[in-house]
Amino acid sequence: MKIQCINIxxxxxxxxIQESLGQKYPSLKVDIPSQxxxxxxxxxxxxxxxxxxxxxxxxxxxxxxxxxxxxxx
Numbered sequence: 001m002k003i004q005c006i007n008i009x010x011x012x013x014x015x016x017i018q019e020s021l022g023q024k025y026p027s028l029k030v031d032i033p034s035q036x037x038x039x040x041x042x043x044x045x046x047x048x049x050x051x052x053x054x055x056x057x058x059x060x061x062x063x064x065x066x067x068x069x070x071x072x073x
Contacts, residue, residue, distance in 0.1 A: 003053065014030040017037065028049075
């Protein structure tokens, strides 16, 4: 599955994502030009990956609170 992200701008960002998720999800690939993460995982795994990406600042928060939070950043 391909997950569209934000703020993936350099190898440091890639390393941060790989360090957080690479052990558990070895198929994880991060692409800087398209600012996306591609990974093979089940539905629970995808939820966990998205939560971690959001925590790290690479995924926009969903829903109205996420939009408000993003607006004030």
